[in-house]
Amino acid sequence: DWTMAGYRAEAVRRIREQVGDAKVICGLSGGVDSSVAAVLIHEAIGDQLTCVFVDHGLLRLGEAEEVVTMFRDHYNIPLIHADKSELFLGELEGVSDPEVKRKTIGRLFIDVFQKHAAEIGGAEFLAQGTLYPDVIESVSFSGGPSVTIKSHHNVGGLPEKMGLKLVEPLRELFKDEVRALGRELGLPDRFIGRHPFPGPGLAIRCPGEITREKLDILRKADAVYIDQIRRHGLYDEIWQAFVAILPVRTVGVMGDGRTYDFACALRAVTSVDGMTADYYPFTHEFLGETATRIINEVKGINRVTYDITSKPPGTIEWE
Numbered sequence: 001d002w003t004m005a006g007y008r009a010e011a012v013r014r015i016r017e018q019v020g021d022a023k024v025i026c027g028l029s030g031g032v033d034s035s036v037a038a039v040l041i042h043e044a045i046g047d048q049l050t051c052v053f054v055d056h057g058l059l060r061l062g063e064a065e066e067v068v069t070m071f072r073d074h075y076n077i078p079l080i081h082a083d084k085s086e087l088f089l090g091e092l093e094g095v096s097d098p099e100v101k102r103k104t105i106g107r108l109f110i111d112v113f114q115k116h117a118a119e120i121g122g123a124e125f126l127a128q129g130t131l132y133p134d135v136i137e138s139v140s141f142s143g144g145p146s147v148t149i150k151s152h153h154n155v156g157g158l159p160e161k162m163g164l165k166l167v168e169p170l171r172e173l174f175k176d177e178v179r180a181l182g183r184e185l186g187l188p189d190r191f192i193g194r195h196p197f198p199g200p201g202l203a204i205r206c207p208g209e210i211t212r213e214k215l216d217i218l219r220k221a222d223a224v225y226i227d228q229i230r231r232h233g234l235y236d237e238i239w240q241a242f243v244a245i246l247p248v249r250t251v252g253v254m255g256d257g258r259t260y261d262f263a264c265a266l267r268a269v270t271s272v273d274g275m276t277a278d279y280y281p282f283t284h285e286f287l288g289e290t291a292t293r294i295i296n297e298v299k300g301i302n303r304v305t306y307d308i309t310s311k312p313p314g315t316i317e318w319e
């Protein structure tokens with residue numbers, strides 16, 4: 001009968017059979033899917049695998065360090081950490097259109113990834129953490145109405161462009177099965193249970209122009225919000241939660257002074273697959289406490305709002 005341990009052994013066997021003694025490169029995003037794919041492939045072929053982690057400077061507080069520590073130090077997986085925040089934030093200067101942001105990030109990502117892949121030399125395969133719903137979605141989208149809400153998949157076309165064959169060991173799995181496989185492979189529970197995080201990162205949680213100042217404020221506010229959610233034991237009930245920093249400053253009063261700082265919006269939704277979503281019904285006590293903490297702990301924010309839009313008509317992200 002079927003067990004995850006059996007699936008793991010079978011997947012390892014198939015990866016070895018497909019790859020032989022060729023080299024494989026894998027783009028790590030810090031998310032669950034690419035991480036589980038990388039650990040599984042490393043188990044199958046060891047140091048024939050090199051991971052490339054393109055750090056676009058749009059990650060959450062402490063996230064880059066976490067990824068590097070886990071893969072390089074804990075799993076001993078060869079890892080290139082391309083710290084490219086200067087490049088990305090430079091190119092994004094003055095850009096406020098959401099689709100231009102996505103396309104700029106996607107283009108730079110491919111450039112950087114290709115350069116580092118070339119350094120490794122002679123890779124024949126590209127590993128991706130594609131899941132079953134991704135396979136289905138790309139099929140139904142191509143036959144469906146031609147309305148693009150958001151240009152999601154940032155690295156589409158990469159394998160053809162680089163002349164690489166694909167290794168996609170998670171293609172038959174749903175998200176919950178990937179999480180179970182990750183646990184089977186010994187990835188920490190806290191990591192496995194993390195909310196999804198979009199490829200363009202904090203860029204699409206910073207409507208309007210992106211500045212280092214806003215990103216810095218956003219990271220701090222987001223960390224406080226997620227800490228609140230964890231402390232109240234709500235993290236696992238929520239599909240995704242994050243802060244968006246709004247492109248507007250508002251007037252406030254603190255102590256006996258006037259403040260003129262950014263407003264932010266808290267977002268939290270429940271969902272099965274991200275296609276539709278309901279806003280999470282926090283208690284007013286929770287919201288009040290969280291607003292107070294953010295305003296007290298994060299310099300640069302003096303107003304907190306809660307986004308009660310479901311999807312549709314809203315989307316989960318603000319851009």
Ligand code: XMP
Nearest residue numbers: 150151152196197198199200274315316317
């Ligand atoms: P929306 O905002 O479209 O989001 O309701 C649905 C899910 O997709 C994620 N998302 C993205 N993921 N690149 C990604 O890799 C993107 O450009 C992107 N836009 C949205 C979002 O976080 C949510 O989980």
